[in-house]
Amino acid sequence: DISVNLKTSNRSREVVVPLKYKTTTGALYKARALQYALEPEVNILSPGDWIVxxxxxxxxxxxxxxxxxxxxxxxxxxxxxxxxxxxxxxxxxxxxxxxxxxxxxxxxxxxxxxxxxxxxxxxxxxxxxxxxxxxx
Known part of the structure; x- marks a missing residue:
């Protein structure tokens, strides 16, 4: 939930979960962050992309x-x-x-x-x- 201030690049992207984001199930912590990354407007992964x-x-x-x-x-x-x-x-x-x-x-x-x-x-x-x- 805190940015590491990764430089903006066409080869990398930092995803930070907004403080106001809530899952439909009320998940917290890591489960909340992983769910956020799956949201259609956030998940823009393509072949060849890697997740850390x-x-x-x-x-x-x-x-x-x-x-x-x-x-x-x-x-x-x-x-x-x-x-x-x-x-x-x-x-x-x-x-x-x-x-x-x-x-x-x-x-x-x-x-x-x-x-x-x-x-x-x-x-x-x-x-x-x-x-x-x-x-x-």
């Missing part, structure tokens, strides 16, 4: 964008899962940051292995930093 799902607390870095572009341009897979690193910016709470850091190990261990070797999310699949081919 991020949570509201995820900071999109230049390195992440480069990784996404490399992944999408390779055309090898239809879905990918990015690694979310905690504590890279200002730490608000050390305890929750340390607890969340365990998730980085899971990303590099289970997710990277299952997607890189088995080509499917056997062990887990997160709800954020998903890169998906719009045609998949």
């Amino acid at each position: 799902h991020l949570d509201e607390e995820t900071l999109l870095t230049e390195e992440a964008v480069i990784g996404i572009m490399n992944f999408a341009s390779s055309g090898e897979y239809s879905f990918g899962q990015g690694v979310i690193v905690y504590g890279k910016c200002r730490i608000v709470n050390w305890i929750t940051t340390l607890a969340d850091s365990i998730r980085v190990g899971i990303d590099y261990g289970c997710l990277r292995f299952s997607l890189g070797v088995l080509h499917k999310p056997v062990f887990s699949w997160k709800g954020s930093f998903i890169v998906a081919d719009a045609e998949a």
Whole structure:
């Protein structure tokens, strides 16, 4: 619901859910955002387009964008899962940051292995930093 101020381009588009938007079912949070992206006036995806799902607390870095572009341009897979690193910016709470850091190990261990070797999310699949081919 908060813009990351992605530069306007004919090759990329940032979709931000308006504060006043409500779904017919009253869905909230991620479900609300995903539903908004499916609305006919918003969903203008074409063959060759890619979707990047991020949570509201995820900071999109230049390195992440480069990784996404490399992944999408390779055309090898239809879905990918990015690694979310905690504590890279200002730490608000050390305890929750340390607890969340365990998730980085899971990303590099289970997710990277299952997607890189088995080509499917056997062990887990997160709800954020998903890169998906719009045609998949």
